[in-house]
Each structure stands twice: as C-alpha cells, then as structure tokens.
Amino acid sequence: xxxxxxxxxxxxxxxxxxxxxxxxxxxxxxxxxxxxxxxxxxxxxxxxxxxxxxxxxxxxxxxxxxxxxxxxxxxxxxxxxxxxxxxxxxxxxxxxxxxxxxxxxxxxxxxxxxxxxxxxxxxxxxxxxxxxxxxxxxxxxxxxxxxxxxxxxxxxxxxxxxxxxxxxxxxxxxxxxxxxx
Numbered sequence: 001x002x003x004x005x006x007x008x009x010x011x012x013x014x015x016x017x018x019x020x021x022x023x024x025x026x027x028x029x030x031x032x033x034x035x036x037x038x039x040x041x042x043x044x045x046x047x048x049x050x051x052x053x054x055x056x057x058x059x060x061x062x063x064x065x066x067x068x069x070x071x072x073x074x075x076x077x078x079x080x081x082x083x084x085x086x087x088x089x090x091x092x093x094x095x096x097x098x099x100x101x102x103x104x105x106x107x108x109x110x111x112x113x114x115x116x117x118x119x120x121x122x123x124x125x126x127x128x129x130x131x132x133x134x135x136x137x138x139x140x141x142x143x144x145x146x147x148x149x150x151x152x153x154x155x156x157x158x159x160x161x162x163x164x165x166x167x168x169x170x171x172x173x174x175x176x177x178x179x180x181x
Contacts, residue, residue: 029121030154031099034081034090038115039126039147039154044101046112047071048121051096057170062088064169068114070100076170077114080157083165084140095119105163113166124150141165 029045031038047070054066054077063082067074077098079089098114099121132148142165144158 025125025127028124028126029099030124030149030152031115031121032118033115034079034118036081036084037152037154038080039124039149039156040099040101040121040159042123044104044159045121046100046102048097048099048117051092051098051116059172060169064166065089065116067170068098070112070114073112075100075112075114076110076166077116078162078166078169079116080142080155083142084155089116092116093118101159103163103166104159105167107163107167109171110163110167113163126150 027042029040029042031040049070052068054068056066057064057076060066061083063079065077065079067076069075081087082089095118097117097120099117100112100114103111103113126149130150134146134148134153142158142162143155144161145156147154147156
C-alpha cells in the first residue's frame with residue numbers, strides 16, 4: 001500500500017508497555033513475626049495455618065522450632081526473630097500461625113518451610129515509590145533489606161539464604177547446588 005492509503009486513517013494507538021517483566025505493583029503480605037514485620041511477595045505463600053506444636057529435630061539451633069506435618073510432608077518451622085537476634089524463640093501466643101512458604105532453593109529435601117507468625121498477615125500492594133531503604137546496621141543473618149513500606153518498617157528477608165539455613169539446620173549439610181568443573 002502506498003502512503004496515501006494511510007492518509008485518511010488514524011494512526012494505530014501505541015501500546016504502552018511496562019518495563020520488561022516488572023509489574024507496576026507487587027502483591028505482598030506484611031507478616032507479623034515477633035518484634036518485626038516481614039514483607040513477602042504473595043507468590044511465595046503456599047498456605048497460612050493455625051499454629052500446631054512441632055516435632056523436635058535433634059541438634060538444631062534454637063530458632064529452628066521443629067517440623068510439622070503439612071500436605072503429606074514434613075515441613076521445618078522456624079522463628080525469624082530468634083534467628084536474626086540469636087535468641088530462643090518466644091512461646092507462641094494464642095494468635096500464633098504458621099505461614100508455609102515455597103522454598104527458592106532447588107532442594108528436594110525442603111521445598112517448603114514454615115515461618116512462625118504472631119497473627120494474620122495483611123495484604124499490601126507495593127510499587128517502587130512505596131519503599132524507602134533503611135539499611136541494616138546489624139547486618140543480620142537472613143535479612144536482605146530493612147525498608148519503610150507505607151509508613152511501616154519491615155524487613156525483606158533473604159529467602160534464598162533462609163532456605164539454605166533451614167535446610168542446613170534440618171539435615172546438617174547444605175544441599176549441593178552445583179558441581180565444580
């Protein structure tokens with residue numbers, strides 16, 4: 001077709017595309033975990049269940065509370081505040097829940113792990129302008145970043161590191177993630 005054939009037509013509207021692969025908002029949960037709140041993407045959450053007593057695992061750090069039976073699997077449960085503070089976990093209260101999270105590691109041993117919570121998580125939609133980096137002066141184990149999200153301080157956990165820590169504490173050795181050449 002010639003250019004004159006397009007002369008009377010309106011130009012097609014340009015599609016406005018978002019940045020490659022980055023959604024304009026991320027669906028998250030603010031999770032009450034002791035004296036801190038965690039900010040987690042909802043895509044990591046498998047299920048939130050009522051707290052149930054854990055079965056102890058021998059020779060594990062105090063922050064690893066034990067295992068529960070969930071979906072025909074043994075799922076290790078840990079206390080985030082005990083991990084980052086190097087303390088014993090507090091006794092779970094009457095509002096305690098366990099958030100079963102999908103592991104980001106390729107471990108077939110621990111595809112899920114449980115996070116002790118002090119109540120129900122709150123859904124929140126987050127975009128770049130909602131987050132203010134606060135830094136982590138303690139350089140806490142398992143913390144990716146400390147942020148202010150919509151006027152509330154929260155921790156973004158290092159989920160890859162947490163998966164490896166839980167796997168190591170549960171089974172006594174880190175899983176092989178790659179072979180040296």
